Amino acid sequence: MTNVTNTANLAHTGAAPAPRPAAAYHPAGAAPILAAEGLTMDYAAGLAQARRGHAPTGTMPAATMPDALQPLALDHVDFQLAAGETVAVMGPSGSGKSTLLHALAGIITPTAGAVRFRGADLAAMPDAERAKLRRTAFGFVFQSGQLLPELPAVENIALPLMLAGAGYRQATDTATLWLERFGLRALAGQRPGEMSGGQMQRVAIARALAVQPAVVFADEPTGALDQTTGREVMGILMEAARGTGAAVVVVTHDPNVAAFCGRTIRLRDGRLDSDGPGPAPTQGGAR
Numbered sequence: 001m002t003n004v005t006n007t008a009n010l011a012h013t014g015a016a017p018a019p020r021p022a023a024a025y026h027p028a029g030a031a032p033i034l035a036a037e038g039l040t041m042d043y044a045a046g047l048a049q050a051r052r053g054h055a056p057t058g059t060m061p062a063a064t065m066p067d068a069l070q071p072l073a074l075d076h077v078d079f080q081l082a083a084g085e086t087v088a089v090m091g092p093s094g095s096g097k098s099t100l101l102h103a104l105a106g107i108i109t110p111t112a113g114a115v116r117f118r119g120a121d122l123a124a125m126p127d128a129e130r131a132k133l134r135r136t137a138f139g140f141v142f143q144s145g146q147l148l149p150e151l152p153a154v155e156n157i158a159l160p161l162m163l164a165g166a167g168y169r170q171a172t173d174t175a176t177l178w179l180e181r182f183g184l185r186a187l188a189g190q191r192p193g194e195m196s197g198g199q200m201q202r203v204a205i206a207r208a209l210a211v212q213p214a215v216v217f218a219d220e221p222t223g224a225l226d227q228t229t230g231r232e233v234m235g236i237l238m239e240a241a242r243g244t245g246a247a248v249v250v251v252t253h254d255p256n257v258a259a260f261c262g263r264t265i266r267l268r269d270g271r272l273d274s275d276g277p278g279p280a281p282t283q284g285g286a287r
Contacts, residue, residue, distance in 0.1 A: 032080040033247060034104060034215055038113035041074040041099050041270070073099040074110065075270040081215065086238065086248045088258035091267035097251045098219055100267065104249065105138055105217045106130045117214075136164050139208030139246065141237065143220040145200040147192040147207070153179060154188040157207045164211060178206035182236060198229040205237050209244055216241055218250045222257055234260045 073096045081087060081104075089097045102108045104115055106122040115122045117137065122130055134140075147156045157175035162168065179185050182202050192200050201221060208216050218237065222230030238260050241248045250261060258264050266273040 031082065033083045034079075034081040034115070034117050036077060036079040036100075036104060036113060036115045039074050039077040039079065039100070039103055039110050039115065040072065040112040041096070041103060041108070042072055042111040072270045074103065074113075076113070077267070077270070077272050079104070079265070079272075079275075081247050081249065083214070084242075084245050084247055085263065086241070086261040087250070088261040088264045089249060089251045089267065090253065090255075090258055090264055091273065093253075095267040096270040097267055099270075101217050101219055101249060101251050105140070105215075106134060135160055136211055137214045139211060139213035139216040141201070141204050141208050141216065141218040141221045143223040145192065145197075145204040147200055147203060149192050152189045152191055153184065153195070153203045156192070156203055157210050160207060160211050174210055175206070178210050179203075181240070182206055197225050198233060201225065201233045202236060205233070205240060209240050209246065212244055213246050215247045215249065218248065220251055220253070222252070222254065227256070230254070230257065 075096075077096075077100060079100070089100060091097050099108070103110050106115065106117075106125075109123050117133065122133070125133070140146075147153075148159070151159065154172050154175045157178055158166075158168070158171035161171035161174055166174070176185070176188060179188055182205070184199065184202055184206075187195060187199060187203070192203075195203070205221075208218075216237070221237065222233055225233060234257055238248065248261070250257060252258055263275075263277055265275040
């Protein structure tokens with residue numbers, strides 16, 4: 001395998017809160033697989049702690065924190081996700097969409113509140129356990145795909161399976177099946193630099209779903225694609241997720257992407273603005 005061992009190593013205020021403008025929506029009759037309560041992310045507090053050398057796990061370091069970031073990137077947000085549910089997260093730029101996704105996925109630790117996956121508090125887990133959860137129970141699709149450039153498509157898909165304990169042959173056989181499922185068998189030996197944007201996103205979706213995750217987190221998965229390719233990619237993502245029973249959380253600014261989801265939440269200034277059934281698609285949308 002091309003350099004996979006080295007690559008695998010690398011993979012790794014006192015004031016009372018203002019009232020929420022909207023209540024969190026709870027799917028009827030469905031027990032949540034993932035739930036957040038009172039989720040708050042105060043980057044200003046994290047910055048102050050970082051300057052004292054006590055930054056919480058996953059908070060943004062001072063050197064990389066945008067100057068214009070709101071002090072409360074999330075402001076007491078409640079959220080529930082049922083097994084197999086599809087949810088779009090929308091809102092203006094800087095409203096907290098990606099921060100919410102990263103907190104739900106255990107990538108960052110919130111300043112206050114709790115995120116629970118199947119009843120277990122992510123913040124209470126040791127770092128190694130939380131990292132294992134992200135490898136086995138969560139799948140990720142990002143705007144740029146974030147495929148490893150030195151690995152061919154089949155090994156990009158196989159890598160999370162091997163990190164979860166599968167042998168090389170088993171992992172690459174499974175990856176090949178996913179490539180065939182997406183009509184990409186001919187790309188098995190190609191590296192990301194030899195693929196189109198749509199092909200890279202399809203490979204990224206296969207990588208996210210190959211571990212049979214309970215939840216797929218997608219952050220602007222069509223942001224770098226044209227409208228037609230974006231619709232195709234979203235269709236593939238949703239169909240594949242339905243086939244495995246995975247729930248999907250999609251951060252997007254595009255109503256046509258949100259229309260692929262059964263439910264949409266909207267954030268504004270870090271607070272829950274609305275939460276309910278998804279929007280009707282505009283011309284050329286999903287439904």
